[in-house]
Amino acid sequence: MYQALFVDTWPWWVGGILIGLLVPGFYYFQNTALGVSTGYGNLVKIISRSKLPWLQGEKFADAWGWRVFFIGGMVLGAFVAGRLKGGTFLTREMSLFTEVLNWPFLGSALYFFSGGLFLGLGARLAGGCTSGHSIHGLANLHKSSIIVTIVFLIFGAIAAAFLRVFLLGGGAP
Amino acid sequence: MSRKLFFLASGFYFGFVLSRVGASNYQVIFRMFTAEDLHLAWVILSAIIVANLGMRYLKMKGNLGRGGKPIAIKEKKLGRLSIIGAAIFGIGWGMAGACPGTVLAQIGEGKILALFTFSGMLFGTYLYGYLLARWPKIN
Numbered sequence: 010m011y012q013a014l015f016v017d018t019w020p021w022w023v024g025g026i027l028i029g030l031l032v033p034g035f036y037y038f039q040n041t042a043l044g045v046s047t048g049y050g051n052l053v054k055i056i057s058r059s060k061l062p063w064l065q066g067e068k069f070a071d072a073w074g075w076r077v078f079f080i081g082g083m084v085l086g087a088f089v090a091g092r093l094k095g096g097t098f099l100t101r102e103m104s105l106f107t108e109v110l111n112w113p114f115l116g117s118a119l120y121f122f123s124g125g126l127f128l129g130l131g132a133r134l135a136g137g138c139t140s141g142h143s144i145h146g147l148a149n150l151h152k153s154s155i156i157v158t159i160v161f162l163i164f165g166a167i168a169a170a171f172l173r174v175f176l177l178g179g180g181a182p
Numbered sequence: 183m184s185r186k187l188f189f190l191a192s193g194f195y196f197g198f199v200l201s202r203v204g205a206s207n208y209q210v211i212f213r214m215f216t217a218e219d220l221h222l223a224w225v226i227l228s229a230i231i232v233a234n235l236g237m238r239y240l241k242m243k244g245n246l247g248r249g250g251k252p253i254a255i256k257e258k259k260l261g262r263l264s265i266i267g268a269a270i271f272g273i274g275w276g277m278a279g280a281c282p283g284t285v286l287a288q289i290g291e292g293k294i295l296a297l298f299t300f301s302g303m304l305f306g307t308y309l310y311g312y313l314l315a316r317w318p319k320i321n
Binding site: 015018019022023024025026027028029031032033034035036037038039040042045046049050052053056057059061062063064075076078079080081082083084085086087088089090091094097098099100101102103104105106107117118119120121122123124125127128129130131132133134135136137138139140142143144145146148149150151152153154156157158160161162163164165166167168169170171172173 | 186187188189190191192193194195197198200201204206208210212213215216217221222224225226227229231232234235236237239240247248251254255256257258259260261263264266267268269271272273274275276277278279280281282283284285286287288289290291293294296298299300301302303304305306307308309310311312315320
């Protein structure tokens with residue numbers, strides 16, 4: 010029982026049902042759309058005390074708004090999940106990436122920083138991320154979210170194909 | 183329950199589920215994009231279907247939230263550079279093996295490299311605000 014709940018990866022449908030419920034749950038209880046990436050704007054405002062006009066808008070009027078609590082909760086939830094699963098806490102591993110590539114830590118750090126930069130800039134230009142567009146938007150059959158999600162997936166597949174060929178070896182690892 | 187406490191608790195729930203279903207595992211995401219392992223694609227697809235059914239149910243009940251307050255569903259509008267932004271985001275998703283939500287789960291699990299993905303995201307978000315201040319047309 011413990012093994013199935015806290016150690017083994019859950020079947021996809023368990024995760025799908027539990028994640029999907031967040032969308033109507035957010036609307037029912039808080040009249041709010043599910044979304045994560047906008048909260049990074051809150052974090053930037055808090056950390057940098059930036060005077061950028063974009064961060065002075067209505068959306069970020071309360072820098073310590075609900076999005077910061079949502080983000081903090083996500084880190085905590087995964088922390089508890091990780092501790093219940095066991096294993097060392099701080100680790101430099103990133104599964105396949107660090108198993109196959111023997112890069113110096115700084116190289117990997119720079120690589121993931123660049124990936125993050127694309128995620129941050131791209132999410133703001135696109136108006137949302139996987140949760141806001143691909144789950145919330147698609148569930149509500151919003152045309153903009155359908156278009157954006159298709160582009161997400163195409164370019165994610167292109168990036169992964171590039172990695173597969175040039176970094177991680179052509180064949181199955 | 184106060185609004186912030188609600189979101190702290192639902193964030194905890196979301197992070198826990200993402201971690202348990204393997205969404206915070208680099209190779210699960212990588213292999214979704216190379217179509218070697220569709221576990222995560224099924225997670226996302228079933229989440230969309232469940233969310234859609236839930237929204238239909240709310241609509242059937244008159245689109246009223248708790249306490250009888252009307253629910254307002256907003257469609258995200260596309261900006262001039264939204265498609266390009268989506269392409270940039272897709273490349274980041276495939277590269278980092280994480281999205282803005284799952285990177286938080288990776289951090290919670292103690293993956294040090296995820297802190298760099300996270301810092302990059304903060305920087306990218308700042309960069310957007312900076313570019314927007316110079317060229318308001320990018321929105």
